[in-house]
Amino acid sequence: MRRRRSVAGPAPGGRLPGSDPHGEQHEGRPPTGGSTTSRSEPRSLRYHDLAGARPLPAGRVLAIGAVALVLAALLNADGLSDLANRQPVGWKRNVANAAVGPFCVLGDVTRLKDARAVIRRAADKESQDCRDSRSGSDAFVAPPTTTAPPTGTTAPPVTPRTPTAEDPLRIWLGGDSMTIELAQAVEEAATGRADLDLTTDPRVSSGLTRPDYFDWPRHLADEVLPAEPDVVVVMFGANDSQGLEVEGTPYEPASPQWREEYRRRVGIVMDQLRGDGRLVVWVGQPRMRDDGFDARMQDLDEIFAGEAEDRPWVRFLDSRPVLSPDSGEYQATVDGVSLRQDDGIHLDLAGAALLAEAVLAAVAEGIIAAAGTEDSPPR
Numbered sequence: 001m002r003r004r005r006s007v008a009g010p011a012p013g014g015r016l017p018g019s020d021p022h023g024e025q026h027e028g029r030p031p032t033g034g035s036t037t038s039r040s041e042p043r044s045l046r047y048h049d050l051a052g053a054r055p056l057p058a059g060r061v062l063a064i065g066a067v068a069l070v071l072a073a074l075l076n077a078d079g080l081s082d083l084a085n086r087q088p089v090g091w092k093r094n095v096a097n098a099a100v101g102p103f104c105v106l107g108d109v110t111r112l113k114d115a116r117a118v119i120r121r122a123a124d125k126e127s128q129d130c131r132d133s134r135s136g137s138d139a140f141v142a143p144p145t146t147t148a149p150p151t152g153t154t155a156p157p158v159t160p161r162t163p164t165a166e167d168p169l170r171i172w173l174g175g176d177s178m179t180i181e182l183a184q185a186v187e188e189a190a191t192g193r194a195d196l197d198l199t200t201d202p203r204v205s206s207g208l209t210r211p212d213y214f215d216w217p218r219h220l221a222d223e224v225l226p227a228e229p230d231v232v233v234v235m236f237g238a239n240d241s242q243g244l245e246v247e248g249t250p251y252e253p254a255s256p257q258w259r260e261e262y263r264r265r266v267g268i269v270m271d272q273l274r275g276d277g278r279l280v281v282w283v284g285q286p287r288m289r290d291d292g293f294d295a296r297m298q299d300l301d302e303i304f305a306g307e308a309e310d311r312p313w314v315r316f317l318d319s320r321p322v323l324s325p326d327s328g329e330y331q332a333t334v335d336g337v338s339l340r341q342d343d344g345i346h347l348d349l350a351g352a353a354l355l356a357e358a359v360l361a362a363v364a365e366g367i368i369a370a371a372g373t374e375d376s377p378p379r
Contacts, residue, residue, distance in 0.1 A: 077107035078116055139211045140265050142272045143221040158313055159230075159277025160367055165194035171363065172224055174201035175235035178285070181347040182235065185356035199229070207239035208265045220272055231363055232273050235283040236266075237304075238345060241296040253296055259303070266307045270314050279366045280314045281359060286323040286351075287330040289344025294330065315366050322358045323351050 073080060080100045106112075163169035173183055183200035190196045201224070206214035216236075224232070243250045244261060251258040273280045284301040288294035301318065308316035323339055324331040332340050339351035347355065 071112070073103045074107040074110060074112040075115055077103040077112075139215075140208070140217065140268065142217050142268050157277075158279040158366055163195040163230075168195050168197040169231060169363075169367065170197045170199075170227070170229045171231040171233065172199045172201065172227070172229040173233040173359075174203065174224070175283075176206050176238050177202060177204045178238045178346060179235050180204070181349065181352035182283075182355055182359070185349070185352035186233075186359060189353075189356050189360060199227070205239055207236050208262065208269065209240045209242055209244040217268060217272055220269070225273075225275070228275065229278065231279045231281065231367065233281045233283065233359055233363075234269070234273075235285075236269075237285045237297060237300040240300065241293065253299070259299070262300070263303050263307065266303055270307055270311050274311070274313050278313060279363065280311075281317055281362050281366065282308055282314055283317045283355070283359065284319050286319040286340075286347075286355075287328075289330050289332070289340070293345075315362055317358060317362050319355055319358070322354055323347070325354075 077100070080103060161169075171186075173179060173186055179200070179202040183202055187198060187200060190198050203214055203219075206216065208216060211217070240262065241253050243252050244258060245251075246257055246261050249257075251261070253259075253262075270280065270282070282304050284304050285297040288297055301320070305316045305318070308314040321328070325334060330340075330344070332338065332344075334350075337350045338348040339354070340346065341348050
């Protein structure tokens with residue numbers, strides 16, 4: 001479609017007298033047959049004369065830039081602290097925390113860093129205060145409001161019952177990134193089950209070695225246990241094969257101090273999850289493709305199983321025979337179906353489905369079958 005635009009005043013020839021084809025008027029001969037009239041000079045663009053301007057001194061430019069960087073660091077002090085704490089335990093992390101520390105203090109005194117927290121809360125994102133970025137054995141403790149019950153045979157057993165649509169079994173499932181596919185598989189298996197009320201809460205890159213990155217005891221106390229789930233299913237360990245601190249001293253996974261501290265943390269979480277007849281299903285790590293990583297995961301499984309033996313409310317689920325059904329070694333496929341992802345660590349859909357079946361079977365054995373009925377098992 002062609003556009004038409006009307007312009008008032010042009011001569012029949014399409015141009016004003018004395019104008020060029022681009023419509024700009026110029027001085028020229030007066031039109032014939034008429035009187036001459038004065039015309040104003042065409043307006044010309046005026047430019048500022050910069051000949052006398054003086055550039056800012058280099059020192060002032062650097063000072064302005066430095067002030068801007070300091071203000072940015074104060075506003076983002078929590079983010080810088082979080083970035084520093086993501087580093088592996090060791091001297092590099094210590095140096096990063098030392099460099100960020102003054103900005104955390106000044107940002108807290110001036111309240112400038114609170115702006116970031118307000119923005120993240122408005123975007124429904126978590127924001128960790130750099131004042132809470134503790135690490136080490138003193139950081140991994142059950143919250144003060146949680147009383148760790150005694151362990152041993154005197155602990156009350158899990159309350160057996162048969163769930164119904166009117167009184168469904170409340171199941172909470174969470175842990176590290178290994179629970180992402182597992183949660184999806186359990187959700188799919190529970191579809192249409194009115195007698196099961198499932199909540200899933202996978203947390204990528206989390207675990208029990210770095211409470212400065214994600215504090216599981218605090219999260220469980222604040223977000224999980226107040227809902228009073230009947231069953232808690234957890235899976236940790238894939239991110240825990242890294243250094244941790246004990247009273248300010250870093251230790252590597254192969255050391256006895258590391259194992260002792262990690263065992264203590266596992267016990268803290270198991271005791272924290274104990275409730276009035278609550279069943280805790282602690283899922284172990286499967287075989288891993290890398291031999292060294294697999295050996296470290298096997299060490300963790302031994303800790304999980306050992307701590308569960310002393311706590312009758314905890315049922316340890318060994319995932320190795322579930323995901324390595326043929327030979328007991330790392331198994332990527334079964335009957336041509338993929339069980340594991342390409343990284344040799346995480347679960348594929350079929351592998352997650354196998355483990356989900358085992359989880360629900362452990363729930364049935366721990367609660368429903370104990371009630372003396374096999375009707376409607378959670379499979």
